[in-house]
Every structure is written in C-alpha cells, then in structure tokens.
Amino acid sequence: MSLKAVETFVTEDGRSIGPVILEVKDITLKFGGVTAIQNISFDIRGGEVRAIIGPNGAGKSSMLNVINGFYHPQEGEVWFKNELRAPMKPYQIAYQGIARTFQNIALFKGMSTLDNIMTGRFTHMSSGIFAQAWWKGAAEKEEFSNREKVEQIIDFLEIQKIRKTEVGRLPYGLQKRVELGRALAAEPRLLLLDEPMAGMNVEEKEDMSRFILDVNEEFGTTVALIEHDMGVVMDIADRVVVMDYGKKIGDGTPEEIRKNQVVIDAYLGISHD
Amino acid sequence: MNSSFRGQLVVDTLPKLLNRNASQFSNSPAYRVKEFGIWRSWSWSQARDEINAFSLGLLDCGVDQGDHVAIIGSNRPELYWSMVAAQSIGAIPVPVYQDAVPEEMIYILEHCNVRFIVAEDQEQVDKVIELSTRLKRLEQTIFLDPRGMRKYEKSKLTSFADVQSAGRKNEKKLSILYKKRFQNHSSVDTCVMLYTSGTTGKPKGVVLSHKNILAASKASSEFDNLRHDDSVLAYLPMAWVGDFIFSIGQAYWTGFCVACPESAETMQTDLREIGPSYFFAPPRYFEGLLTSVMIRMEDASSIKRKVFNHMMEFAKKVGPKILDNKPISFYERGKYIFANFILYSPLKDTLGLRNVRVGYTAGEAIGPEIFDFYRSLGINLKQLYGQTEAAVFITQQPDGEVRSDTVGVATPGVELKIDESGEVFYRSDSSFVEYYKNPKSTKSTKNKEGWVATGDAGFIDTSSNHLRIIDRVKDVGKMSDGSFFAPKYVENKLKFYPTILEAVVLGDKRDICTAFINIDLTAVGNWAERNNIAYSSYQELAAHDQVYDMIARYIKEVNLSISKDKMLSSCQIRRFLVLHKELDADDGEITRTRKVRRGFIEEKYADLVKALYNGASQIETKTEVTYEDGRKGHISATLEIRDAEVFNPELEVA
Missing domain, CATH: 3.40.50.980 (Rossmann fold)
Known part of the structure; x- marks a missing residue:
C-alpha cells in the first residue's frame, strides 16, 4: 500500500480531495509488436476530476481499457481501494464500482432511454431469473427502488422529455447524455468517461461539462476522463495526466501542465501531422 | 357560498x-406535479x-x-x-x-x-x-x-x-x-x-x-x-x-385541481396524461399543434389520408353545429358518432384535449381554419378578450355563440363603452387599483368614474352583438372619406393564407386601400412544384402570372369577408402588387420580431406606392438590398399591378 493513500491534496480551486482510490504502477501494454502503453504510473484520488489527455494514438483509450479491465497489461499493477487487483473480467470490475462510457456510443439503440439507463442498474439487482419472471414480491420491490434511482438520474440529466424515446432516434449529444446516465445508474465509485464531448457543439459541451462537475459534486463520484478539447479539460479537471506515444510526459494540476515545456512541445505546440 | x-x-x-x-373539499386534489416520472x-x-x-x-x-x-x-x-x-x-x-x-x-x-x-x-x-x-x-x-x-x-x-x-x-x-x-x-x-x-x-x-x-x-x-x-x-x-x-x-x-408539468419540454406529454377539462393556449400553440398533425398525416398511408380528409371535411360541416346545439339530421349524427369513435376521439386524446370542456384562446387573431379545426373535432374552443388591468376578463364568448372573428360579450359585471375614436373602455369590479408608484399612468388609463382605456380599437358587431377588436388605437387611421382604416385587421386576414408571408396595406388619409404582398417562398415553391411551374428565383416566382392569379383570388375572398362589416368595408383592397423581394429585417423593412415598419416601407418604395395610386398597370423599379454580410446591392424588376374585385357592403348586409 502506498503512503500517498492517506494524504489529502488541495486543488487549484481550494478543494481538498481525498486519498488515492486507484493507482496504476508501471503499466506496459503491447499489441504484438506495438507498444501502446509504456511504463506508466499515476493515481486517481477520491472525489477528483482526473483528466487524461494526449494527441491521437497516445494510448489514452488503452489506458482506460486497462483500468476498466478490458485489456490486461503485460507488465505493471493496478491497485484499487488499496488492494492489488487480480486480472478480472469487465463485469467483475463493474461490480467493484467502476463504470464507463465509450468513445463511440454503445447504447442499445432499439430500447428507450429509460430502459437503457435501467440496464446500468444490473449490479444492484439480486433477484434471479425466476424471481424476475414471477415478479411479485422481492423482484417487484427491487424494480421499484431501481426505477426510483433511474428517475433521479433522468431528472438530474434533464432528459425527462426523452424518457420513453427510442435511443436510436436521438441526436448525438443526447445519446451521449443517456450513456452518462447509464454509467451513473451503477452508482460507481469511479466513473470513466472516454471523450464525453467528442463531436459536440459548444453549447452541448457546456452542458456536458456542467453535468460532469455536478456528478462530481452532488454524488461525490470520482471522475477520470479522456478529452481532446484543452479548454474544457483545463476548466473542469483537478489534475491532468499527459500522454504521448504511450509514455507519460506530464502529471499535475492544470496550471502546472500549462507551464510544462515538454507538454507544450509535444501536444500544444508542435503538431504531429 | x-x-x-x-x-x-x-x-x-x-x-x-x-x-x-380545505374544509369543504378537504380530500379532493388541489395540486398535482410530475416529479421523477x-x-x-x-x-x-x-x-x-x-x-x-x-x-x-x-x-x-x-x-x-x-x-x-x-x-x-x-x-x-x-x-x-x-x-x-x-x-x-x-x-x-x-x-x-x-x-x-x-x-x-x-x-x-x-x-x-x-x-x-x-x-x-x-x-x-x-x-x-x-x-x-x-x-x-x-x-x-x-x-x-x-x-x-x-x-x-x-x-x-x-x-x-x-x-x-x-x-x-x-x-x-x-x-x-x-x-x-x-x-x-x-x-x-x-x-x-x-x-x-x-x-x-x-x-x-x-x-x-x-x-x-x-x-x-x-x-x-x-x-x-x-x-x-x-x-x-x-x-x-x-x-x-x-x-x-x-x-x-x-x-x-x-x-378545481391545478397540475404542474414535469418541465417545459414535456408539457405535451403531461397534457395528455392529465387530460384537463379547462384549457387555455395562445393561437400560435393551436397553430403549431395543427401543423404537426398535418405533417404527420402527410406521412401516413394513402388510405388513412383519404379517411382523415373525408372525415375532417365532414367534421367541419357538422362538428360546430353539434357544439352550438343546432339541429342536424339523424344520418349526420350517426356518422359523427362513428367518425368520433374511429378518428376524432383518438386524435383529441393524442393532442391531450379529449376532456376539454372549456377551451380558450386569446392574445392575437386566430386563423378561422385553425379555429374551425378544433371546434369541428368537438373541442369547445372559444375566444376571450382581456388584459392585465382587468384581471384578464373583459369579454368572452358564451357557449353556442362562438365565432372566429369576435371576442364575445362582456363578462358579467363588466360594462363596455366605445368612444368616438373607436377605443374600447371597460369598467368593472375587477379593474385594477393602480399602477404601482406611477400615478401619472394610472390617471391616463383609468378615469375618475372607473373607466379603463384598453388602447384597442373595436366595435360591437351588429349581427352577433359581440365585441370585435380591430387593432391598437394608435395604428388605426382614417381614410379620406372619414371611415376607419385598420391595416392590421386586413393584413391578418391575408396572412391566414399560408402562401402569403407578409402583407402591407396602405390607405391612411387616402381614398382607396392598396396592398403590397409578400409570398412565402416555401409554400409557393411547393405549390409551383406540384403544378409544374418552373422558376429560377424568388423574383421570377413572385412575378409569375399564376401566382398573381392565386393572390388575386385570395384578396377577393378577403374583400368579400371585409365587405360584410359595414364599419370596415372601405378597407377592401382595390389594387395590389406582389413584391419582388422578401421584406427583411436587415433592410429595416420589418423589425427583428417580424413586425412591419409601415412608414419606412412607404418611404422606401415610394415609386411603387405612387404607381398603386396613379392607375399604372406596371412599374419598373430598382431596390437596394443588404446582404447578410452587410454588403449592399441592387435588384431591378418590372412589377405588375392588378386591380382586385371589391364588393358592395349594402348588398351583403340584407
């Protein structure tokens, strides 16, 4: 267990965020001959908004997939809640309290918003298939309490109007919001967002930023997000990790990252294409 | 009580x-709100x-x-x-x-x-x-x-x-x-x-x-x-x-019970769930709702569309009579009940208006087409006239006496008076106390005897004894023979036709009324496509003979309806032209909220106005236009001026 786990950390806006809840140590991930992630370590503290940024192909999404348990790194360790995590399946990780959204929306297109968000509650359902089929009794009670939670999320994300709308018919920005809703329905400790604002216009970005901050503030959810829009990242993140070509080239508060010459050269200054 | x-x-x-x-109705619902679904x-x-x-x-x-x-x-x-x-x-x-x-x-x-x-x-x-x-x-x-x-x-x-x-x-x-x-x-x-x-x-x-x-x-x-x-x-x-x-x-x-919707966007869903029995909405709400129904019907299969059109045609004939308790034949009643079962009732349910017993609209003129649509479905939609100073009600239409062009009779307890300039005054227990910290405005609006000036010009319709509102007093003029000139009243009638986007009626201090017409490119464009009329620009379409014919037909209809009002019959349009460009806020011709700037237009198109009044049958003109990026350009055109058919009021009154 690392010492850092008990320290608190004061952010730029004067908030103190909790001890480390997730730590990745010396992660190396290879696909055949390609090294996607090379020897990366960083931590995520409870209650913070942690951003992972970097140019295209830097290995950000791979990093998220490692945390999420979808990829198993060849080297390195993932510590979650002060325990070394053994290799797991993604659904087991979901049960541990990590939820995510995807870069390319992965909703059930033929189902309504409500049903989609309901699926996010699966980690909170215990009644078996027969109890569900019989429905009366425990399963009914469980569904009511889950529905209540889902309705709170619908209210929170202001998507009452599309409650019963088929998700496939919704515009992109709203689908992203529904996906966030589904992730929130799991009541995660740690919420992973893969480019939550990709392809959005300015207004949709503002809305989404507000929702992310509100989630963080109201539910105390720790958020780790990947994002391209530097303005957004610098505004909402407490701490930022910068990756380039699979390596970590910076880690710190937005202010520190802004001043970091390596970051400026690699990401903000010199173009890769 | x-x-x-x-x-x-x-x-x-x-x-x-x-x-x-709380003691009389203690357990019946007073408030409802939708929260968390x-x-x-x-x-x-x-x-x-x-x-x-x-x-x-x-x-x-x-x-x-x-x-x-x-x-x-x-x-x-x-x-x-x-x-x-x-x-x-x-x-x-x-x-x-x-x-x-x-x-x-x-x-x-x-x-x-x-x-x-x-x-x-x-x-x-x-x-x-x-x-x-x-x-x-x-x-x-x-x-x-x-x-x-x-x-x-x-x-x-x-x-x-x-x-x-x-x-x-x-x-x-x-x-x-x-x-x-x-x-x-x-x-x-x-x-x-x-x-x-x-x-x-x-x-x-x-x-x-x-x-x-x-x-x-x-x-x-x-x-x-x-x-x-x-x-x-x-x-x-x-x-x-x-x-x-x-x-x-x-x-x-x-x-009675007041229900609050979940949010402004879900209002339509909530309306359907609550099914209110008393409902108010501004005309544009009913207009928007009707448009959405029509658009969805366009997408329906042809059999459904035919049934819909047939039954709505029938409803228009019979529906208002049923609402007004007028006699209809046994066959008609049976057919209406059948149509109600398969169309009207489900449609009303979808619109959330199934239970409406008393419905009101007010605020601006409502198109007769729109008004009739709802009434023919059996929705008791009525009009009222009111303002904040009167705590809403000045006049309302009683059941069975509903018309699209009047605002009804004085609400019980309200006295009405119309002065020589045509302005409507009222006096009642519900008229306001004062404007807060503004004795000057209070005095100019409400006189010592308690009569409150509405600022609206109107008259009592002789055939129905209902009040009719023409326009704001300051916009109503006099023609050279001394009769009323109410441009907005005529323009509104014209604008009820979907192909007419804007109309500017001229006639203040003149002996006849004339009009500039602006066609609606989308609506007329659609019509042109259906009728195989080729055109390359707005200007060309606007000058097309068949477009002129269509507009002339509409003006004739409007003239006929105006001629039935003795007070306003001189507002019939004698001559008109279709403008070669759309009136645009960038050119200062209309305001950003799409209100016509009459004075400016009369000045800008002085040559056209002159031609309308000197009997010419066409006129060449050059107009300055401002493009969106602020650059200016000119368009020239030769415009046709046509005479419109007018009607003699005496013949229609009888």
Whole structure:
C-alpha cells in the first residue's frame, strides 16, 4: 500500500480531495509488436476530476481499457481501494464500482432511454431469473427502488422529455447524455468517461461539462476522463495526466501542465501531422 | 357560498378561500406535479398545511406587512403556495418572468423594493446573486431545488423546506402574530402585483386587489360553469395575469385541481396524461399543434389520408353545429358518432384535449381554419378578450355563440363603452387599483368614474352583438372619406393564407386601400412544384402570372369577408402588387420580431406606392438590398399591378 493513500491534496480551486482510490504502477501494454502503453504510473484520488489527455494514438483509450479491465497489461499493477487487483473480467470490475462510457456510443439503440439507463442498474439487482419472471414480491420491490434511482438520474440529466424515446432516434449529444446516465445508474465509485464531448457543439459541451462537475459534486463520484478539447479539460479537471506515444510526459494540476515545456512541445505546440 | 367560516363572515380574500376549500373539499386534489416520472398530488387540506407552514416560516424570516415577495420560476406547486402564503401574512407576491435576463429583472425587483425572493433553482438564484449588490433591501432568497448550490454562501440563502420546517417548529410562538396578520387584511388589500411587459417604455406594476381577483374569478367561473372537479394544466408563465387567474383565482374560487408539468419540454406529454377539462393556449400553440398533425398525416398511408380528409371535411360541416346545439339530421349524427369513435376521439386524446370542456384562446387573431379545426373535432374552443388591468376578463364568448372573428360579450359585471375614436373602455369590479408608484399612468388609463382605456380599437358587431377588436388605437387611421382604416385587421386576414408571408396595406388619409404582398417562398415553391411551374428565383416566382392569379383570388375572398362589416368595408383592397423581394429585417423593412415598419416601407418604395395610386398597370423599379454580410446591392424588376374585385357592403348586409 502506498503512503500517498492517506494524504489529502488541495486543488487549484481550494478543494481538498481525498486519498488515492486507484493507482496504476508501471503499466506496459503491447499489441504484438506495438507498444501502446509504456511504463506508466499515476493515481486517481477520491472525489477528483482526473483528466487524461494526449494527441491521437497516445494510448489514452488503452489506458482506460486497462483500468476498466478490458485489456490486461503485460507488465505493471493496478491497485484499487488499496488492494492489488487480480486480472478480472469487465463485469467483475463493474461490480467493484467502476463504470464507463465509450468513445463511440454503445447504447442499445432499439430500447428507450429509460430502459437503457435501467440496464446500468444490473449490479444492484439480486433477484434471479425466476424471481424476475414471477415478479411479485422481492423482484417487484427491487424494480421499484431501481426505477426510483433511474428517475433521479433522468431528472438530474434533464432528459425527462426523452424518457420513453427510442435511443436510436436521438441526436448525438443526447445519446451521449443517456450513456452518462447509464454509467451513473451503477452508482460507481469511479466513473470513466472516454471523450464525453467528442463531436459536440459548444453549447452541448457546456452542458456536458456542467453535468460532469455536478456528478462530481452532488454524488461525490470520482471522475477520470479522456478529452481532446484543452479548454474544457483545463476548466473542469483537478489534475491532468499527459500522454504521448504511450509514455507519460506530464502529471499535475492544470496550471502546472500549462507551464510544462515538454507538454507544450509535444501536444500544444508542435503538431504531429 | 360566501357563508360564514370560523367566525369570518365573508370569504373575501384568497387565503380565506383556501381555508374554505380545505374544509369543504378537504380530500379532493388541489395540486398535482410530475416529479421523477410520477404524478404527486396534494389535497386541499394538505395544501393548506403546506401553505400555512410556509407563511409561518416567512414570518419567522421577518416578512412585514406590505412587503413585496418576488416569485421567480416555472410552474411549481411550491411557488403557487408561496404566493398564497405571502398573502396570508399581508405581504404582496410579485411573480417575475423566469426567462428574463438579470438586466430585465433588476428594474422590477428594484421598483417594488423587494425584500424576499422565492426562486425555483440555481439558474434563478444565480441571477439574483448577480443583482444582489444592487438590491439594497434584499434579505433572503428562498430556493426550491438545492441542486448545484452546495458550495454557495448560505447567509442569504435558505431552502423552501427549511423555511417550512422553521415555521412548523415555531408555530406556537408565531401563531398570535399570524392570526393578527391574517385577520387584518381584507378585500381592498393588494392581492398580487403583476408587471405588464410593456412594448413601449418600462414595465408597469399593475396592482390588483383581492376584490379584483375574486370578482374576475367569480364572474368567469360562473360564466363557464367551472366545477370543482375540473382540472387545468399550469404551463403558462406565472408572471402572466392569465396564469394567476386560471391557476389561483378560478382554482380557489371553484376548488378545481391545478397540475404542474414535469418541465417545459414535456408539457405535451403531461397534457395528455392529465387530460384537463379547462384549457387555455395562445393561437400560435393551436397553430403549431395543427401543423404537426398535418405533417404527420402527410406521412401516413394513402388510405388513412383519404379517411382523415373525408372525415375532417365532414367534421367541419357538422362538428360546430353539434357544439352550438343546432339541429342536424339523424344520418349526420350517426356518422359523427362513428367518425368520433374511429378518428376524432383518438386524435383529441393524442393532442391531450379529449376532456376539454372549456377551451380558450386569446392574445392575437386566430386563423378561422385553425379555429374551425378544433371546434369541428368537438373541442369547445372559444375566444376571450382581456388584459392585465382587468384581471384578464373583459369579454368572452358564451357557449353556442362562438365565432372566429369576435371576442364575445362582456363578462358579467363588466360594462363596455366605445368612444368616438373607436377605443374600447371597460369598467368593472375587477379593474385594477393602480399602477404601482406611477400615478401619472394610472390617471391616463383609468378615469375618475372607473373607466379603463384598453388602447384597442373595436366595435360591437351588429349581427352577433359581440365585441370585435380591430387593432391598437394608435395604428388605426382614417381614410379620406372619414371611415376607419385598420391595416392590421386586413393584413391578418391575408396572412391566414399560408402562401402569403407578409402583407402591407396602405390607405391612411387616402381614398382607396392598396396592398403590397409578400409570398412565402416555401409554400409557393411547393405549390409551383406540384403544378409544374418552373422558376429560377424568388423574383421570377413572385412575378409569375399564376401566382398573381392565386393572390388575386385570395384578396377577393378577403374583400368579400371585409365587405360584410359595414364599419370596415372601405378597407377592401382595390389594387395590389406582389413584391419582388422578401421584406427583411436587415433592410429595416420589418423589425427583428417580424413586425412591419409601415412608414419606412412607404418611404422606401415610394415609386411603387405612387404607381398603386396613379392607375399604372406596371412599374419598373430598382431596390437596394443588404446582404447578410452587410454588403449592399441592387435588384431591378418590372412589377405588375392588378386591380382586385371589391364588393358592395349594402348588398351583403340584407
């Protein structure tokens, strides 16, 4: 267990965020001959908004997939809640309290918003298939309490109007919001967002930023997000990790990252294409 | 109904009505709201308890008699309760439009010296905080929804629930003061202050007493036989007098239930779920709803479309007769019942209007097509005429006497008078007390005998004895023979045709009326496509012979309908032309809100105006246009001028 786990950390806006809840140590991930992630370590503290940024192909999404348990790194360790995590399946990780959204929306297109968000509650359902089929009794009670939670999320994300709308018919920005809703329905400790604002216009970005901050503030959810829009990242993140070509080239508060010459050269200054 | 209650002889204020309802209708629903996908409801006695707790809480905060309490937010039961709670302890509620920007709000909040504000959510609280340095007397802001405000400085912020629980906790201590305040105020005290939006100058605070509100509520409720099992959906802005009367005045008078939608966007779904029996909406709402029905019918299969068209044609013939209790044949009745079963009733259900027993629209002219559509479905849609100063009701249409072009007869208790300039005056118990801190405007609007000037020109229609409103007084002119010239009245009639986008009628101080017509490119373009008419530009389409023929036909129809009004028959259009360019705000021809700038147009197109009046049959013209990027250019065109068919009024009157 690392010492850092008990320290608190004061952010730029004067908030103190909790001890480390997730730590990745010396992660190396290879696909055949390609090294996607090379020897990366960083931590995520409870209650913070942690951003992972970097140019295209830097290995950000791979990093998220490692945390999420979808990829198993060849080297390195993932510590979650002060325990070394053994290799797991993604659904087991979901049960541990990590939820995510995807870069390319992965909703059930033929189902309504409500049903989609309901699926996010699966980690909170215990009644078996027969109890569900019989429905009366425990399963009914469980569904009511889950529905209540889902309705709170619908209210929170202001998507009452599309409650019963088929998700496939919704515009992109709203689908992203529904996906966030589904992730929130799991009541995660740690919420992973893969480019939550990709392809959005300015207004949709503002809305989404507000929702992310509100989630963080109201539910105390720790958020780790990947994002391209530097303005957004610098505004909402407490701490930022910068990756380039699979390596970590910076880690710190937005202010520190802004001043970091390596970051400026690699990401903000010199173009890769 | 006004019998004694707990020793009070008369029920002459809204809080007293609340007490009456709480004992008379104690278990029937008073408020509903959709939250988290479920309709919650409060009975009258529960509502009374909530309101009492909040008024005690307000006392606890230090609200004085005569203080103004601003209410900012969308329709929530808690905000309605806040208004009545403030009244119970002698304070005056001032609802404010929730979509106003801070700069617009500051005038009202400063003008009424606000000390307490009840705001719905973070959005509204943020505006108040932005203004707080300028609001010297502001003490507390009370909010309903705490979301997003966890980190706010709380010294001047309290939640609604906290105020209520403070009130409940200190009930013993405060109850003597509460009783004193409650008994202290009577019908002459201010019930509510509503700011009129004021198209010119600063908004004015209209002071309405309990007597005003109760008189309006009583008269209008009795006029339409509103019952205590009726229901309404409160979705119109709370700062608008209509919402105050429908959702508080009439609701308290008759004891019906007020339902609040989940959010503004879900209004249509909520309307369908609630199925109100009493409904008000502005004309553009009905217009939008009809358009959406028509668009969806276009996508339906051809058999469905044929059935729909056939049955709607039939409904137009028979539906209004049924509503007006006029005789129809046995066959027609049977067919209507059948059509009702397979089309009208499901359609009304989809629109959320199935249970509507009394429906109203007002505010602007409604197209007869639109009006007839709803009436033929069996929806008792009527028109009323009113304003804030009258606590809404001046005239309304009685059941069975509904027409699309009148606004009805005087509401019981209202006297009407039309002066020689054509301006409509009224006098009633419901007419306002004064404009707050504005004796000058009060004096110019309301005279010593209590007659209030509406600023609208109108006349009593001889065939129906209904009032008809023509236009704002300042826009009504005189023609050279001394008869009325009401351009907007004629223009509105023209604009009911979908192919006519804008019309400018000229004739003030002249001997005949003429018109500029602007075609609607989308509508006429569609028509051209269907009729295989080729065109390459707006200008070419506008000058097309068949377009001219179509417009001439419409003008003929409009002329015929105008000729039936003796007062306005001289407003018939004698000559017209179709403009070669769309009137544009960039060129200054219309305002950003699409109001025609008559004077400017007459000046800019002086050559065209001249041609309209000198009998020419065509005119060459060159017009300056401003492009979107600010560059200027010119277009030249040769415009045809046509004579329109006019009708002799005497022949039609008979």
